[in-house]
Amino acid sequence: xxxxxxxxxxxxxxxxxxxxxxxxxxxxxxxxxxxxxxxxxxxxxxxxxxxxxxxxxxxxxxxxxxxxxxxxxxxxxxxxxxxxxxxxxxxxxxxxxxxxxxxxxxxxxxxxxxxxxxxxxxxxxxxxxxxxxxxxxxxxxxxxxxxxxxxxxxxxxxxxxxxxxxxxxxxxxxxxxxxxxxxxxxxxxxxxxxxxxxxxxxxxxxxxxxxxxxxxxxxxxxxxxxxxxxxxxxxxxxxxxxxxxxxxxxxxxxxxxxxxxxxxxxxxxxxxxxxxxxxxxxxxxxxxxxxxxxxxxxxxxxxxxxxxxxxxxxxxxxxxxxxxxxxxxxxxxxxxxxxxxxxxxxxxxxxxxxxxxxxxxxxxxxxxxxxxxxxxxxxxxxxxxxxxxxxxxxxxxxxxxxxxxxxxxxxxxxxxxxxxxxxxxxxxxxxxxxxxxxxxxxxxx
Amino acid sequence: xxxxxxxxxxxxxxxxxxxxxxxxxxxxxxxxxxxxxxxxxxxxxxxxxxxxxxxxxxxxxxxxxxxxxxxxxxxxxxxxxxxxxxxxxxxxxxxxxxxxxxxxxxxxxxxxxxxxxxxxxxxxxxxxxxxxxxxxxxxxxxxxxxxxxxxxxxxxxxxxxxxxxxxxxxxxxxxxxxxxxxxxxxxxxxxxxxxxxxxxxxxxxxxxxxxxxxxxxxxxxxxxxxxxxxxxxxxxxxxxxxxxxxxxxxxxxxxxxxxxxxxxxxxxxxxxxxxxxxxxxxxxxxxxxxxxxxxxxxxxxxxxxxxxxxxxxxxxxxxxxxxxxxxxxxxxxxxxxxxxxxxxxxxx
Numbered sequence: 165x166x167x168x169x170x171x172x173x174x175x176x177x178x179x180x181x182x183x184x185x186x187x188x189x190x191x192x193x194x195x196x197x198x199x200x201x202x203x204x205x206x207x208x209x210x211x212x213x214x215x216x217x218x219x220x221x222x223x224x225x226x227x228x229x230x231x232x233x234x235x236x237x238x239x240x241x242x243x244x245x246x247x248x249x250x251x252x253x254x255x256x257x258x259x260x261x262x263x264x265x266x267x268x269x270x271x272x273x274x275x276x277x278x279x280x281x282x283x284x285x286x287x288x289x290x291x292x293x294x295x296x297x298x299x300x301x302x303x304x305x306x307x308x309x310x311x312x313x314x315x316x317x318x319x320x321x322x323x324x325x326x327x328x329x330x331x332x333x334x335x336x337x338x339x340x341x342x343x344x345x346x347x348x349x350x351x352x353x354x355x356x357x358x359x360x361x362x363x364x365x366x367x368x369x370x371x372x373x374x375x376x377x378x379x380x381x382x383x384x385x386x387x388x389x390x391x392x393x394x395x396x397x398x399x400x401x402x403x404x405x406x407x408x409x410x411x412x413x414x415x416x417x418x419x420x421x422x423x424x425x426x427x428x429x430x431x432x433x434x435x436x437x438x439x440x441x442x443x444x445x446x447x448x449x450x451x452x453x454x455x456x457x458x459x460x461x462x463x464x465x466x467x468x469x470x471x472x473x474x475x476x477x478x479x480x481x482x483x484x485x486x487x488x489x490x491x492x493x494x495x496x497x498x499x500x501x502x503x504x505x506x507x508x509x510x511x512x513x514x515x516x517x518x519x520x521x522x523x524x525x526x527x528x529x530x531x532x533x534x535x536x537x538x539x540x541x542x543x544x545x546x547x548x549x550x551x552x553x554x555x556x557x558x559x560x561x562x563x564x565x566x567x568x569x570x571x572x573x574x575x576x577x578x579x580x581x582x583x584x585x586x587x588x589x590x591x592x593x594x595x596x597x598x599x600x601x602x603x604x605x606x607x608x609x
Numbered sequence: 610x611x612x613x614x615x616x617x618x619x620x621x622x623x624x625x626x627x628x629x630x631x632x633x634x635x636x637x638x639x640x641x642x643x644x645x646x647x648x649x650x651x652x653x654x655x656x657x658x659x660x661x662x663x664x665x666x667x668x669x670x671x672x673x674x675x676x677x678x679x680x681x682x683x684x685x686x687x688x689x690x691x692x693x694x695x696x697x698x699x700x701x702x703x704x705x706x707x708x709x710x711x712x713x714x715x716x717x718x719x720x721x722x723x724x725x726x727x728x729x730x731x732x733x734x735x736x737x738x739x740x741x742x743x744x745x746x747x748x749x750x751x752x753x754x755x756x757x758x759x760x761x762x763x764x765x766x767x768x769x770x771x772x773x774x775x776x777x778x779x780x781x782x783x784x785x786x787x788x789x790x791x792x793x794x795x796x797x798x799x800x801x802x803x804x805x806x807x808x809x810x811x812x813x814x815x816x817x818x819x820x821x822x823x824x825x826x827x828x829x830x831x832x833x834x835x836x837x838x839x840x841x842x843x844x845x846x847x848x849x850x851x852x853x854x855x856x857x858x859x860x861x862x863x864x865x866x867x868x869x870x871x872x873x874x875x876x877x878x879x880x881x882x883x884x885x886x887x888x889x890x891x892x893x894x895x896x897x898x899x900x901x902x903x904x905x906x907x908x909x910x911x912x913x914x915x916x917x918x919x920x921x922x923x924x925x926x927x928x929x930x931x932x933x934x935x936x937x938x939x940x941x942x943x944x945x946x947x948x949x950x951x952x953x954x955x956x957x
Contacts, residue, residue, distance in 0.1 A: 172949075172950070172952055175623065177619075177621055177623070178621070255615070334621065406952060406953065410952075416952060416953050417953055418953045419951070419952075419953040419954065421953070489613075490613065490614050491613055491614040491615075491616075491620065492613055493620055497618075497619060497620040497621040498618060498619045498620070498621065499618050499619070500618060500620065501618065502613070502614065502615045502616055502617075502618075502620065503613075503615075504613065504615060505613075518620075520620060522614075524620075524621070525614040525616075525620075526614070527616065527622065528622050528626065531627050531681075531684070531725070532627075532681075532723075532724060532725045532726040532727060533726050534627055534630070534686075534725060534726040534895050534896055535726055535895050535896045535897075535898075535900065536630065536895040537895070537899075537900040537901070538625065540900050540901060540949055543949075544952065545951065545952040545953075546949045546950050546951035546952045546954070547949075547951065548900060548901075548948065548949065550900070551900075551944075568951055571951065571952065571953070574618070576618050576619030577619075579619050579622070580619050580621065580622060580623050581623050581625065582623075582625075583625040583626050583627050583629070583630055584626075584627050584726075585622060585626070587617070589617060589618065589619065590616075590617045593617065
């Protein structure tokens, strides 16, 4: 049978999964750890420690008080150096908690043994509470608080859990290694999320370029009820929520709606592991797997990194910053963010750090649009990027909204595919921001 | 320490470029160029060189001295226009008429709108139609395809059917009417369809290009080779050629069924005249065709129907150029009316 995938659009960037055979290595403890307070979607967390306080590993240091917000725990032990602005991946200085590390003292009650634990006795409410307490957010990049996502509002019903293990971004291999090395833990996590959602069916979507992971998980999944491993045809952006739901269960999430609208809930592979650790091991979200890769990197690696560790630590551990580095990207090359410094910390949403050579960093020259329609063919949302870009340039926000600019998932397929090298997504993003503001103002009124 | 580049995502770019696409089209036209030289001899080379050189030099001059923008001749689009213009004229056309065609094509139809991608009408067709209207006699005096080459398809046809009369009829003169002209003229003077058909080259001969006509419109096989290459290279999609040729065929077929005494069998309409060249190389021009697949189908059908209407009832024997130009004018409207299906759009 032909492998499933989403129907509209999509592109095939070179996969470049050069770190796929590098086993996960523990990175070690940083000298200083930085925890930006706004590292999940929604309201920033509120710090509950102050300068001079002593903290332990796993200790709560900032609380998510708003409905959409999340707790932050320290990943190190030591003394709070400051609660102050610090440079993060956005390129701006943002409120952060900075901790100078002393020793490695853990909070009591955290199970650090490698033994697999399968205890499904907790109730739905207890599970959700543990997830909330542990500060778990979506680890694919968007960092949406998981407890909010898993709380099904009254009147809606979840039918199917879909685990996003697609990892369609080129270069990134963190989820791939996670599935190979911590596959069973992840499957326990999936089972727990199924309990929390009260669904009997889960589909783990994996692109077919990770055959070893598909095989390994298919074998392990026999020990779990209702979990199906689904190999998907390789096509970017399959890891986008709407595209993945379409590929896995052939349902189309309506414009502006969440997956729950079609009975689906999507969480990431890394998130499932974090749920396992939180619920079974009592360990809050304080570390994650991060791929450090790039064509000139001496030793492309997958590191288990304590949150708050500065990016230069990963670079040093992978053989140092290559001479020809021209661009450093947090995330993958399609949707990742170019960062301004190697001082920025790894946060809950950091899936990888990509070092691009100077040659790769330069964009191709921009030429006239030749109206080839390749952007229209590539857009996975069925939009017309060339037209959205024109409307954005003309500041015609009314038409821009009608043309569906808010549906744009910013996957970058249009810019990637444009023969004229036109910065379509840059332009559309500007217009989308404006339309977003207009819509918010309208809703307030 | 190097300075880091900061830019928005995506940070990688696909392999496609304007240059690769345009030169790809030029490569797709090689079979046709070779065929035209085989059939019309060195005169075909002369026409192509004059046309391409005039288009390229004009674009360069206009950018250098009028627009004062960087030269884009290297992207190959002027070469395409030059070749297409050459394919659309008879091989014995005077050099200065070709240059006038190039001036109209590049100067008026392309550069005055802002150059590459900004032209609403296919430049080569604008040039061609301008010449057709301004120099009707020179533009419709077609040399016959060369005798030397004739012997090959004749041998084939003789072996397969033995009927070579059709070719001999047309082979009499060094210049002569095109098949479309024979059809139009024959029917206009009250000849019966079967008599007219008897004057036409047979299928095999016309597939190879065994009849009079403009440089690039005679060899169906060479055009199809180029079309298959462009499909394979994803420069064009099937939508426009198939809907163009399909709608013309169906329309001609219906008319033939209604009155076989007045309308020739539909296959002849696909084999002769500029319809193959138009459907594969001209209507598919990216800049002047619609953006969505459905829009392209509508565009193709419009081209096919208009071509047939002009051919059957218009004053001209041939209607492809006019049909495409008229549909070019509809492209902005088609783009607004036929949009791609959006993800998550409510199904009615």
